[in-house]
Each structure stands twice: as C-alpha cells, then as structure tokens.
Amino acid sequence: MKNPTTVVSTALASILAMSAMGLPSTTAAADKNDMEKCYGVAKAGKNDCKTLSNACAGHAISDNQKDAFIALPAGTCERISGGSLQAPAGM
Template sequence: MKSANPAVSTTLATLLALSALGAQSQAFAADKPDHEKCYGVAKAGKNDCKTLSNACAGHAIMDNQKDAFIALPAGTCERIVGGSLEMPSGM
C-alpha cells in the first residue's frame, strides 16, 4: 500500500489543527460563566472571537470595532466608555 503524498498529509494535518483552534476560540467567552462579552472596546488584533468582518479571534481590523468583543469579568464592561454588552443593531 502506498503512503499519501507528504505535502497533502501535512496540509491536511494543518487544516485539522487550525479548525480545532478556531472551535476553541469561539467557545472562549461561553466557557467562563463569570465573564461577559464586551463589544466595542477591543484593540485591533486583540478580539476574543470572530466578528462579522472576519472569521477568527485576534483579527479585528481596527481599535474599538463595534462587532468585536473581548471577554471581561462580569460587571466590568458597563464601566468602560464605549463598551456594550450587546452587538450594535444593524451589524
């Protein structure tokens, strides 16, 4: 029996690993019951999960992007200027 092409095997392994990491990052805020999603305060490249304009954590394209969130301890977001517990409507 012939083994698969090493390049194909490496590519497949990489894609599987990246998809596992993506699934883990999307569950980040939900896994911490004492944390909440705070929209509109993440710095560029520092968001915790996908946004409407990208599919991965850490890919917010600008500071304070309205659809990007970071997980903060419960009660913190309401005290940050520009922070919102809900994604702005229309996004």
C-alpha cells in the same frame, strides 16, 4: 492622566497583560461563568471571536471596532467608555 479614555485604556491593558501572564488579579480572577462579552473595546487584533468582517479571533482591523468583543469579568463592561453588552445589529 486626566483624560478618562487614557485611564480606562491603561486599566484594560493592565487586566489583559496580567491575564496573559497568568497572574491573578482581583478582576481577572473570576471564573468563566462570571465572564461577559464586551463589544467595542477590543484593540486591533486582540478580539476574542469572529466579527461581522472576519471569521477568526485576533483579526479585528481597528481599535474599538463595534462588532469585536473581548470576554471580561461580569460588571466590568458597563464601566468602560464605549463598552456594550449588546452586539451591533446584524451580528
């Protein structure tokens, strides 16, 4: 796994899978107050809330859609390539 995007995608998928199964992890065990919105890293259909193009969670139409976000433990978003704490203009 020499490609940084592959490493980040694998790490993010692991965090999401562990949280979906209800298993604690060092990064996913943060309480809701320690969560932040991370734009531009959600996989298609896995966003947490509305986007500019739709009004429902889980309806992002493409991977890494800039206006779609997922909630991540505070401090995680800045470490993910393409992640942004700011919504794109117009949101």
